[in-house]
Each structure stands twice: as C-alpha cells, then as structure tokens.
Amino acid sequence: MGARGVSAVITCADVTLTHGRRPAVHHVSGRFEAGSLTAIVGPNGAGKSTLLRAIAGLHPTVEGVLKAPREGIALLPQAAALDRQFPISCLDVVMLGHWARCGAFRALRAAEQQAARRALAAVGLEGFEARPVGALSVGQFQRVLFARLLVQDAPVILLDEPFNAVDARTAQDLLALVARWHGEGRTVLAVLHDLDLVRQHFPQTLLLAREPVAWGPTEEALSPANRLKARMMSESWDEAAEPCARAA
Amino acid sequence: MLSLAVDLLWSPFAEFGFLRRALVGCLALSLAAPPLGVFLVLRRMSLTADVLAHGILPGIAVGFLVAGLSVTAMSIGGLVAGMVVAVGAGAVSRATGGREDAALAALYLVALALGVTLISTRAGSVELSHLLFGSVLGVDDPALFLMAGVASLTLLVLSFAWRPLVLECFDPGFAAAARARGGLWHMVFLGLLVLNVLAAFQALGTLMAVGLMMLPAVAARHWGRSVGGLAAAAVGIALFSSLAGLLLSYHLDLPTGPAIVLVAGGAWVVSVLAGPVDGVLPRLLRRPHLAG
Numbered sequence: 001m002g003a004r005g006v007s008a009v010i011t012c013a014d015v016t017l018t019h020g021r022r023p024a025v026h027h028v029s030g031r032f033e034a035g036s037l038t039a040i041v042g043p044n045g046a047g048k049s050t051l052l053r054a055i056a057g058l059h060p061t062v063e064g065v066l067k068a069p070r071e072g073i074a075l076l077p078q079a080a081a082l083d084r085q086f087p088i089s090c091l092d093v094v095m096l097g098h099w100a101r102c103g104a105f106r107a108l109r110a111a112e113q114q115a116a117r118r119a120l121a122a123v124g125l126e127g128f129e130a131r132p133v134g135a136l137s138v139g140q141f142q143r144v145l146f147a148r149l150l151v152q153d154a155p156v157i158l159l160d161e162p163f164n165a166v167d168a169r170t171a172q173d174l175l176a177l178v179a180r181w182h183g184e185g186r187t188v189l190a191v192l193h194d195l196d197l198v199r200q201h202f203p204q205t206l207l208l209a210r211e212p213v214a215w216g217p218t219e220e221a222l223s224p225a226n227r228l229k230a231r232m233m234s235e236s237w238d239e240a241a242e243p244c245a246r247a248a
Numbered sequence: 249m250l251s252l253a254v255d256l257l258w259s260p261f262a263e264f265g266f267l268r269r270a271l272v273g274c275l276a277l278s279l280a281a282p283p284l285g286v287f288l289v290l291r292r293m294s295l296t297a298d299v300l301a302h303g304i305l306p307g308i309a310v311g312f313l314v315a316g317l318s319v320t321a322m323s324i325g326g327l328v329a330g331m332v333v334a335v336g337a338g339a340v341s342r343a344t345g346g347r348e349d350a351a352l353a354a355l356y357l358v359a360l361a362l363g364v365t366l367i368s369t370r371a372g373s374v375e376l377s378h379l380l381f382g383s384v385l386g387v388d389d390p391a392l393f394l395m396a397g398v399a400s401l402t403l404l405v406l407s408f409a410w411r412p413l414v415l416e417c418f419d420p421g422f423a424a425a426a427r428a429r430g431g432l433w434h435m436v437f438l439g440l441l442v443l444n445v446l447a448a449f450q451a452l453g454t455l456m457a458v459g460l461m462m463l464p465a466v467a468a469r470h471w472g473r474s475v476g477g478l479a480a481a482a483v484g485i486a487l488f489s490s491l492a493g494l495l496l497s498y499h500l501d502l503p504t505g506p507a508i509v510l511v512a513g514g515a516w517v518v519s520v521l522a523g524p525v526d527g528v529l530p531r532l533l534r535r536p537h538l539a540g
Contacts, residue, residue: 104412
C-alpha cells in the first residue's frame with residue numbers, strides 16, 4: 001500500500017513507555033518492516049497493548065524514538081472497550097471506517113456505502129446491514145469491527161487480541177482476512193496469546209515481558225529458553241525500584 | 249364535541265398572551281434539549297445535566313445580586329458558572345478515572361447551598377422560589393429570545409456535529425485513533441448543554457431545568473433503535489409534555505413547571521411499561537419464539 005506515499009515501516013529506538021513512572025515496556029529497539037506480519041506475545045502486563053497504542057499515537061513515548069506513519073494506521077482495540085448496547089446499525093459502524101477520508105462533515109457517497117456493504121459481506125455478515133450491534137454475538141461483533149478495518153484500507157493494521165472470546169470458525173475466517181492483508185503488502189501487528197496459532201500463521205514474533213525478550217522469526221523467538229525468560233517477569237512491580245540504570 | 253375540544257385545547261392559548269408565550273418558549277426548549285439528553289444518556293452522563301442545572305445557581309445569584317431579576321445579568325453569571333462546572337466536572341472525571349458520580353453529587357449540593365445562601369442575602373422568598381422553581385407563565389421578551397436563540401443555535405450545531413458526537417459516544421478509542429478531535433466536540437457539546445440549561449432555567453427554575461431534557465431522553469430509550477430515532481422520539485415526547493402540561497396547569501390550576509415535568513414523567517412511566525423496545529408489557533406478552 002505504498003501507493004499513498006506512506007512509509008509503512010515502524011522503527012523503535014530504545015523506546016520506553018510508562019504508566020506514571022512505572023515502565024509499561026522499556027528499551028524496545030528494532031523495526032517492523034513494511035509488509036511484515038508480526039505477532040506480539042507475552043504475559044499479561046507485558047506492555048503489549050501499550051506498545052500498540054503508542055504506535056497508533058495514543059500513548060506518549062517517554063524516552064527513545066518511535067517512528068511510525070502519522071496517518072494510515074488502523075487500530076482494533078480490545079473488544080471489551082466498546083459499548084455493545086449502543087443504538088447503532090452494523091452498516092453505520094462499518095461506514096465509520098471511511099472517517100479518515102470523510103471526516104466529520106462530508107456526505108458519504110453511494111460508492112462508499114457499497115464498499116461498506118461489500119466489507120460486511122466479506123466478513124460473512126451479508127444481510128446484517130440494518131441490525132443493531134446490540135443484537136450481535138461477540139463473534140459477530142468482532143466480524144463487524146474487521147469489516148470496518150477492511151473499509152479503513154490502512155497500510156498499517158494493529159490488532160489487539162483480535163481472537164479473544166470468538167469461536168474457532170470465526171477465528172479462522174478472521175485469520176483469512178489477516179493473511180489477505182499480509183498478501184496485499186500491508187504491515188500487520190497482532191497481540192495474541194495462542195502460541196500454536198502464532199506458529200501457524202505469523203512469520204515474525206516479538207516476545208515482550210515489559211522489555212523485549214526476543215524479536216525475529218517466530219520459531220526462534222518462541223524457543224523454550226525465551227519463553228521461560230518471559231515467564232520469569234515479575235507480575236508485581238518492585239516497590240523499591242530504583243531509576244532504570246539503562247538510561248539512553 | 250368539536251367545540252369542547254376547541255374550548256379545552258385552543259381557547260386558553262387564544263385568550264391569554266402569557267400562555268402563548270409560555271407555549272412558544274417550552275416548544276423551543278422541547279426541540280433542542282431532548283437530543284442533548286439522548287447523548288447524555290448514551291454516554292452514561294445522565295447526572296451531569298442535573299449538576300449543571302444546580303451549578304449555574306451561584307452564578308445566577310451573583311447576577312441577581314448585581315442587577316436584580318434581569319435575564320441578561322443572570323444569564324451571564326449562569327453561563328460563567330456553568331462553564332466552570334462543566335470543565336470542573338470533566339477534570340473531576342479524569343482525576344477519578346471515570347467514577348465521577350460521588351464527586352458530582354458533592355459538587356451540586358455545594359452549588360445549590362451556595363446559590364440559595366447568596367440569593368437569600370438580598371431577596372425574599374418570592375424571588376427565591378422564582379429562581380428555584382421558575383415561572384413559565386412569567387416568561388418575558390428577553391427570556392423568550394434567549395430560549396428561541398439557544399434552541400436555534402443548538403439545532404444548527406447538532407446538525408453539523410452529529411457524526412463526531414455519535415462517534416465519540418460509541419467508540420472514543422476509534423475517534424482518538426482517527427484523530428477525530430473527540431475532546432473538542434465534547435467541549436462544544438458541553439457548551440450547548442450549559443446554554444440549554446440556562447434557557448430552561450428561565451421557565452422551569454434550577455430545580456427542574458433539566459426535566460424537559462432528561463425525562464424525554466430516558467423515555468425515548470423504549471421507542472427507538474438508532475440515535476436519530478431516539479432523538480426524534482425524545483423531541484416528540486417533550487413537545488407533547490409541554491403542550492399537555494400547560495393545558496393541565498391551566499384547567500386544573502396546577503403550578504406550571506411541575507405540571508410539564510410531571511407529564512414528561514408520565515410519558516416515561518408509559519414508555520417503561522408499554523414501549524416497544526424493552527418495555528414491560530411487550531416482554532409479558534409471550535409470543536412463541538422463532539425457529540431461527
């Protein structure tokens with residue numbers, strides 16, 4: 001998707017992200033190549049979501065330099081963050097994907113509505129256009145959000161635990177879309193917990209445990225030694241923690 | 249039959265100018281305030297309107313101390329106080345991580361007490377009750393212009409801001425990622441809210457100013473399945489409440505503001521019982537479930 005002239009590479013140089021003074025994740029260095037498909041795995045509290053939010057420009061970088069495109073990034077947050085009882089139809093949710101091009105005021109053209117309908121059909125929800133999202137199952141709602149990602153047509157796509165709480169068939173269908181995006185040359189990052197799924201479908205893996213443990217081809221990154229190292233990350237923070245000695 | 253209907257529904261307005269003015273003012277409020285109420289309900293901010301309505305009282309009191317019962321002075325005071333409370337409530341909400349209800353309840357009690365104290369230093373119980381409970385039938389020209397102007401401005405801004413407001417309401421995370429400036433639109437929305445509370449205050453007083461904003465919005469939840477549908481239903485309920493409330497108060501000699509709010513309350517009860525969306529009666533009417 002270099003067509004829009006956006007560099008889809010994301011580079012991190014000694015990036016530190018914090019909640020208050022506590023590091024969510026610190027000293028991340030490396031790059032997500034354009035067109036790469038990377039899984040981000042690690043224990044809860046490892047800083048995975050915070051890293052995605054920072055790449056999307058929603059979390060400040062405290063130290064280091066995070067270079068990501070200013071535009072053309074689509075983020076799928078964890079599903080729990082949304083009010084599913086909101087009175088809005090599936091088609092309207094998908095149409096929100098046009099926001100980057102239409103903004104707050106421009107009227108949506110018939111072609112754009114057609115694109116939204118096609119996206120709903122592509123996620124297997126043909127005929128759901130007028131249905132309120134409150135009437136959907138968790139899996140169907142996740143399909144709607146993927147349809148919105150399709151409409152967004154962004155060169156960089158960030159997925160935060162996209163397959164949590166969806167059934168196997170939905171996960172398979174949505175994975176097919178991820179593979180399609182990869183085939184189209186988009187840069188895709190996904191936070192995941194299912195290591196078998198990561199091994200099968202994601203060529204690259206970043207293993208995080210508040211700092212990068214391993215980053216590279218999935219088999220190497222998920223070696224038993226690396227996974228053990230990630231598991232050693234203390235879940236609770238150290239009350240007496242000193243300022244980090246590895247200052248840039 | 250027809251003449252009876254004319255006597256009951258038409259003659260009061262034909263006969264009395266103050267009733268006509270009250271009707272026009274209330275209809276203006278009914279067009280603009282309920283859609284704002286719908287957004288408040290959807291954002292789980294139903295309490296905020298009440299806090300604003302009480303929060304403007306100290307400002308109105310200062311205006312009253314300076315210039316007496318002048319719409320201009322009281323409105324300027326109320327506007328300043330309202331914006332302070334709106335921004336303050338937002339700051340409280342951020343500082344408490346969204347669990348703002350306790351702090352807001354504290355805020356509005358303090359504002360109410362402060363306002364009543366300020367007013368009582370200079371005024372008797374007649375003025376005090378005028379400010380607390382409003383006087384729909386005493387709406388004068390400046391108040392009427394204020395209500396109509398606020399209603400027009402609100403409808404105009406809403407027609408532009410509808411899409412960002414719905415987005416910010418439904419999916420603030422997406423709005424932030426899409427750089428939709430959700431915070432800015434929220435401030436615009438709060439500004440409209442303060443203006444509408446001020447306009448409603450002219451007729452209904454501080455204690456019931458949000459009656460025409462919140463009751464129709466809460467009732468509308470049982471009548472619509474889209475934000476637009478909810479807003480339309482809420483406006484409909486508010487228009488009906490204004491008209492019916494004024495007529496009831498005229499024929500039965502009831503206090504006007506409370507009569508209007510009571511009709512809106514009745515509409516809410518009917519909606520809860522019989523509304524097609526999640527109403528009690530439709531749930532009791534057990535129909536066989538569908539095959540698929």
